[in-house]
Amino acid sequence: MSDGAAPAAPDLDRELDRNRRRIDELDAQLATLFQQRRTHSRRIQDLRTGAGRDRLDGQREERVRARYRAVLGADGDQLAAAILWLCRGGEPGEWTRRGAADEERTAPASGPEVSSGPHL
Template sequence: MEQSGGPAGSGTTPNGTGPVDRPEPASASASEPAPGNRGTGTAEPAAAARIAEIRVRIDEIDRALIELWQERAALSREVGATRMASGGTRLVLSREQEILERFRAALGADGTQLALLLLRAGRGPL
């Protein structure tokens, strides 16, 4: 995958002053981290240990997000089916606007994009 922050493999940010942002070495070399630190992106043991610890929580959060995402989509589909079976509309745009605004207020422009994906997950593309 393309790395951001400078030309591939340059090892510096665009102005050359920022932190090093180079991809992991593809194969064993002098600069490769010790085996216990592999995959953390640093050869410094204390930093590698902290990164591994934080990643445990990140993985928990990701699992919860995926589960909540799927639950929300199923509930949204159920609302749509219930409404249509009762002669109602498939969508309620005023409610979708409220949700978009909720996410925008909390997270800014990325929140709007996230809410659009959430809404789409529950009803498919328009």
């Protein structure tokens, strides 16, 4: 299948299932990694506030966002922003609602829909 041609129907279904299973495996790994990241992020926040410092380090967060942008482009910045927000203690549903609200505020009166809101 290296030529990019779509396989016949039975083969197509098997190939779709195989790729979807792999995506599910990757999603499970990502979820575990995000949980670990959030744990460490919250420890750092507790250490910083316990030492009388600000809970967040804007310069550090910008370096994280830059790493994601370097790999994924502009979408990487949005992904990094969502991850950083979640690790600060945000709730995933709130991020989605905030994105929808941002989209409503930034949509032009006419023409194609444009959004500067957080999306994944």
